[in-house]
Amino acid sequence: MGCHDCPSNCHAKSHQRSRFWNFFRNKQPQPLKKAQTQGVVALVGMPNVGKSVLFHALTGKYVTVSNYPGTTVEITQGVMTLGENSLAVIDTPGMYSFLPISEEEKVARNLLLNQVIDVVVHVVDAKNLGRMLPLTFQLMEAGFRVVLAINMIDEAQQLGMKVNSQHLQMELGIPVILMSATTGKGIKELKAQVGEYVNKSASLSPAY
Numbered sequence: 001m002g003c004h005d006c007p008s009n010c011h012a013k014s015h016q017r018s019r020f021w022n023f024f025r026n027k028q029p030q031p032l033k034k035a036q037t038q039g040v041v042a043l044v045g046m047p048n049v050g051k052s053v054l055f056h057a058l059t060g061k062y063v064t065v066s067n068y069p070g071t072t073v074e075i076t077q078g079v080m081t082l083g084e085n086s087l088a089v090i091d092t093p094g095m096y097s098f099l100p101i102s103e104e105e106k107v108a109r110n111l112l113l114n115q116v117i118d119v120v121v122h123v124v125d126a127k128n129l130g131r132m133l134p135l136t137f138q139l140m141e142a143g144f145r146v147v148l149a150i151n152m153i154d155e156a157q158q159l160g161m162k163v164n165s166q167h168l169q170m171e172l173g174i175p176v177i178l179m180s181a182t183t184g185k186g187i188k189e190l191k192a193q194v195g196e197y198v199n200k201s202a203s204l205s206p207a208y
Ligand SMILES: Nc1nc2c(ncn2[C@@H]2O[C@H](COP(=O)(O)OP(=O)(O)OP(=O)(O)O)[C@@H](O)[C@H]2O)c(=O)[nH]1
Pocket: 045, 046, 047, 048, 049, 050, 051, 052, 053, 054, 093, 094, 095, 151, 152, 153, 154, 155, 179, 180, 181, 182, 183
């Protein structure tokens, strides 16, 4: 049984980060910006997997762009509506792992570890799953509620590749969505999954 099926309300527990991850956590959670939202969703993944296209599909046109404090790396934020609720969405710079090499990766990691994040959507390229799933494990190990968004499924299908999302979902114990940010396939399902995760968390109180 996957965590998301678990009847016991253990989200609070799973959200606590291990001592290993706390080692990297050098600041108290600091919101980038104040907004009246009921939760924060971070889009995370390697470069060029479609995070920004997905971000715009989720949030529409009203977005804010600001430099991450102390850096020249730009962070884009927007708001996604989910029924009566609205959630802040953060488009993070591409990262390969939690051991950063570039400034962008460092910002993405710091953002994840130092902000209050309710749900992480790990965006991966359906054509390169093997290369990308290790970061899924790292995100889960770090204690985030993760939804795996397998993007570019249109291209994978054109290449004759098949992804068994149900099997992956069972093995990983997290929601897995097959999607294409450019065609819109799977966006509705992704929003529903994010909403379910946010609703399962303690209560929808303002995150900021
Ligand atoms: N065919 C196809 N192309 C996609 C899809 N999603 C994104 N793309 C394309 O992939 C390229 C990269 O998309 P971005 O959204 O910029 O990727 P990103 O993850 O934000 O990249 P970084 O900001 O560099 O980390 C663009 O040319 C998109 O049009 C998809 O589902 N299908």
